[in-house]
Amino acid sequence: MPEPEKIERLLDHPAVQRLFRWMTRQDPDPARGPSARDGQCWLGRFFEAYADPGPPAPSGPGLRWWRPDFAIPYLLTEYVRRKTGSSRETFRRRVFGNPAVRRGLVATVRSVGRLGLTQPQRFVAPLMVVWNFTQACNMACKHCYQDAGPTGVLSRRLVPAKSQTKPEVPKDEAGQEAGRPSTMLGAVLSPSKGRRADLSRRLVPAKSQTKPEVPKDEVGRPELSFDEQKRIVDLLARHDVAMIAFSGGEPLMSPTFLPVARYAADLGMHLTVATNGTLLAPDKVAEMVASGIRYAEISLDSTDPAKHDAWRGSPGFWDRAVAGIRNVVRAPGIKCGVAMTVARWNLAELRPMLEWCIAEGVDTFYAFNFIPTGRAARLADQDLSPAEREQMLATLQEYLAGGRISIMSSAPQYGRACIELGDPAGPVNTGHYGHGGGRMTRILARYVGGCGAGRCYMAVQPNGDAIPCVFMPIRLGNLRTDSFETVWNHPVMEVLRDRDDRTGHCRICDYKYHCGGCRARSWGYFKDLRRSDPGCKFNQAEWHAAQSQI
Numbered sequence: 001m002p003e004p005e006k007i008e009r010l011l012d013h014p015a016v017q018r019l020f021r022w023m024t025r026q027d028p029d030p031a032r033g034p035s036a037r038d039g040q041c042w043l044g045r046f047f048e049a050y051a052d053p054g055p056p057a058p059s060g061p062g063l064r065w066w067r068p069d070f071a072i073p074y075l076l077t078e079y080v081r082r083k084t085g086s087s088r089e090t091f092r093r094r095v096f097g098n099p100a101v102r103r104g105l106v107a108t109v110r111s112v113g114r115l116g117l118t119q120p121q122r123f124v125a126p127l128m129v130v131w132n133f134t135q136a137c138n139m140a141c142k143h144c145y146q147d148a149g150p151t152g153v154l155s156r157r158l159v160p161a162k163s164q165t166k167p168e169v170p171k172d173e174a175g176q177e178a179g180r181p182s183t184m185l186g187a188v189l190s191p192s193k194g195r196r197a198d199l200s201r202r203l204v205p206a207k208s209q210t211k212p213e214v215p216k217d218e219v220g221r222p223e224l225s226f227d228e229q230k231r232i233v234d235l236l237a238r239h240d241v242a243m244i245a246f247s248g249g250e251p252l253m254s255p256t257f258l259p260v261a262r263y264a265a266d267l268g269m270h271l272t273v274a275t276n277g278t279l280l281a282p283d284k285v286a287e288m289v290a291s292g293i294r295y296a297e298i299s300l301d302s303t304d305p306a307k308h309d310a311w312r313g314s315p316g317f318w319d320r321a322v323a324g325i326r327n328v329v330r331a332p333g334i335k336c337g338v339a340m341t342v343a344r345w346n347l348a349e350l351r352p353m354l355e356w357c358i359a360e361g362v363d364t365f366y367a368f369n370f371i372p373t374g375r376a377a378r379l380a381d382q383d384l385s386p387a388e389r390e391q392m393l394a395t396l397q398e399y400l401a402g403g404r405i406s407i408m409s410s411a412p413q414y415g416r417a418c419i420e421l422g423d424p425a426g427p428v429n430t431g432h433y434g435h436g437g438g439r440m441t442r443i444l445a446r447y448v449g450g451c452g453a454g455r456c457y458m459a460v461q462p463n464g465d466a467i468p469c470v471f472m473p474i475r476l477g478n479l480r481t482d483s484f485e486t487v488w489n490h491p492v493m494e495v496l497r498d499r500d501d502r503t504g505h506c507r508i509c510d511y512k513y514h515c516g517g518c519r520a521r522s523w524g525y526f527k528d529l530r531r532s533d534p535g536c537k538f539n540q541a542e543w544h545a546a547q548s549q550i
């Protein structure tokens, strides 16, 4: 039997899963004493000891692997290490030496132990949380999913739906709109037709907008205080969340962003930030690195400053974002990503943008899928057709295979495109934040690929509300007041985890475990989490249904 199938069978064995439950039972180390910041388990302690075995013992290596609690994980680790042809030093430094990797491994082993080996893999807690840290932003981009802006509470929410006007779309040199003739999805999904979930947000009295220095949510609740933010970090750490991706609004607008990042870094989490880049002066980048941020992703939608500025709302933003990108590229200790929301108006700029990123020394290019939510709901005519999305995916796959830059995307069909278009031994995307090569990665993609909402990922709002994905404004509860389990095991999450519980081609698709379709798009267009993603080439009927609503 080939090696990957052997590993699958091993992980599927009840005795192995029992062992996994045993090794990952949370059980504070008596030697350290109980600690709220220490979600320790037997396996986690072993990983730490492997990474830092201490001085050699007189009778052998520093790691006391013969200790009864270390012997089994040691033997399992050695098995995997030999199969992957890695040295002990590599495992020590690059795998177990990274506390975030240790957390992710513990969470994965715990999940397989408790929930079994499932396709896609279910997790007892998210591996990653995107934290919309503040609603405040120094920009007001036309497609913002969070509907963020300078006051921290958006005026859109205070304006009756009928008075919403269509945002301007960047024009080409001849003054023609880059997209197709426009109509407004927002009008079709207006509260008056009973289709929008956010009616109450628009009815908030204007007086709640008068304190921009204390950002509040749409019903006047303040954003989390510093102490509450730290408590949320503690909560995530106790559940072995490996990564926090800070987003917003603009995280750098919040005075508590970097202190909270530092607090989370001390607990061994991998930290990234999505930013508009305009506040990334060299000293601010250095501060971010010192606070533990290891990846900064800056939004840039065009290589043409005028088009970017038109989309982002004000002149000069392109120059400031590019200055921010260059400052991150030059800084040691942090990787730089450029994020482009690919829409009809800038699809033709995808290649120039990729070449620009490569020339600038950017580490990662991130192609965001267009999702009709937040302010982007009013721009649904800018969404890519299935054929246009295939064009985008083919370009992403080509550049990923080319190896000149790392390519990620929030389009869940990206993994499918890599398999369809790439060499069988070539790189394959394994979710929104990973890719790798070889047969093992192709199998792994069936477990971790595609949409992660509610399965290995969730999002937290500035006020502590938990939602399945930043693009899916469905409130699951609030981490200020509700238990983690209440939020993570909400019935909506159960729907998201079950890729057999779908309608249309997403239910029977050969790639449903690699992809699953973007649930936020199905929600955005149809308010139906089970319906097929209308952006996929296999779902033309859904695309036409979505178009008929615009």
Ligand code: SF4
Residues within 6 Å of the ligand: 410, 411, 412, 432, 450, 451, 452, 453, 457, 469, 470, 471, 472, 517, 518, 519, 520, 521
């Ligand atoms: S719903 Fe799923 S595929 Fe869509 S953006 Fe969210 S995590 Fe990604």
Ligand code: SF4
Residues within 6 Å of the ligand: 412, 413, 416, 505, 506, 507, 509, 510, 511, 512, 515, 516, 517, 518, 532, 533, 536, 537, 538, 539
């Ligand atoms: S039909 Fe659905 S699961 Fe299959 S590739 Fe398309 S979006 Fe993904």
